[in-house]
Amino acid sequence: MLISCPHCGPRDVSEFTYQGDGNRVRPDHASTDIGAWNAYVYDRVNIAGEHNEIWQHSGGCRMHLSVTRNTLTHKISSSTPVQAARPTQKAARKSRTKA
Amino acid sequence: MVDTVSPLEPVLNRGRFANTAAQTGVVISEPAPGSIVQLAAWPDTDQKVREAIASVLKLNLDNSPGAGAVSGHRAAFNIAPRRYLLAEEDEGLAERLLSIVPADVGSVTDLSHGRTAIRIDGEKSEWILAKFFAVDFSLARFPVGQGVSTSHHDIFTQIQRRSETTFDLYVFRSFARSFWRSLCHASEETGYEIR
Numbered sequence: 214m215l216i217s218c219p220h221c222g223p224r225d226v227s228e229f230t231y232q233g234d235g236n237r238v239r240p241d242h243a244s245t246d247i248g249a250w251n252a253y254v255y256d257r258v259n260i261a262g263e264h265n266e267i268w269q270h271s272g273g274c275r276m277h278l279s280v281t282r283n284t285l286t287h288k289i290s291s292s293t294p295v296q297a298a299r300p301t302q303k304a305a306r307k308s309r310t311k312a
Numbered sequence: 313m314v315d316t317v318s319p320l321e322p323v324l325n326r327g328r329f330a331n332t333a334a335q336t337g338v339v340i341s342e343p344a345p346g347s348i349v350q351l352a353a354w355p356d357t358d359q360k361v362r363e364a365i366a367s368v369l370k371l372n373l374d375n376s377p378g379a380g381a382v383s384g385h386r387a388a389f390n391i392a393p394r395r396y397l398l399a400e401e402d403e404g405l406a407e408r409l410l411s412i413v414p415a416d417v418g419s420v421t422d423l424s425h426g427r428t429a430i431r432i433d434g435e436k437s438e439w440i441l442a443k444f445f446a447v448d449f450s451l452a453r454f455p456v457g458q459g460v461s462t463s464h465h466d467i468f469t470q471i472q473r474r475s476e477t478t479f480d481l482y483v484f485r486s487f488a489r490s491f492w493r494s495l496c497h498a499s500e501e502t503g504y505e506i507r
């Protein structure tokens with residue numbers, strides 16, 4: 214599997230570290246909404262298809278990436294610096310509903 | 313200044329170690345630069361940091377990923393967005409950079425005692441490195457001066473091409489002896505010389 218790093222170009226997956234589901238959004242630090250924290254920690258969509266993921270090019274430029282990977286084919290359809298692609302609260306709520 | 317002690321001393325056995333056809337395809341050596349420094353810029357100061365590299369090392373880098381340059385005993389290359397690895401024969405490079413790179417322009421990290429440089433030279437150098445790293449080392453894709461940050465079994469290696477047949481590899485000091493041994497083993501097939 215190759216992941217195309219926006220800085221380094223296409224590189225072997227062995228240089229990257231998976232950092233989890235890219236759909237979840239951390240509740241506000243002050244939040245006491247137990248449901249929101251529960252969803253943040255445990256709820257995963259487990260999609261068969263295009264999945265929004267966070268990866269780090271840990272064995273390269275160390276950039277954090279927002280990656281769209283097809284869980285059925287491993288085809289990577291997009292890879293962007295994570296700062297440019299933080300999921301919105303709305304998208305997170307949508308993925309929680311699906312879960 | 314504290315002397316840099318090479319971790320390679322116990323394994324750096326100079327001589328020719330030919331393959332079964334009596335050939336030596338690569339020469340492996342320790343360039344032992346006096347200074348190895350990482351220089352990092354803030355999001356809006358990349359240009360200024362590259363100007364500092366040009367002023368101190370007389371090496372001009374463009375802003376493309378992995379861009380680098382070598383001249384004599386001076387080397388610089390891009391290792392990540394807005395981050396550069398610099399090496400020079402003389403000690404004290406970090407101090408000279410600190411004098412012209414204030415904290416609001418970039419950060420200077422002296423890695424002289426933290427990294428070990430290993431040089432592999434010869435017509436088989438690309439072939440040997442391809443055994444370790446999932447990187448295209450062909451001259452067309454990886455021209456002279458170009459650098460790359462990659463890893464071998466999850467351990468970082470930063471590599472710069474010095475000439476058509478020469479590569480300098482920067483590895484963690486504590487990992488250098490083990491990596492040196494691996495490099496020698498990988499070179500048994502082509503034969504090697506340690507200088």
Ligand SMILES: [Zn+2]
Nearest residue numbers: 218221270274
């Ligand atoms: Zn990268």
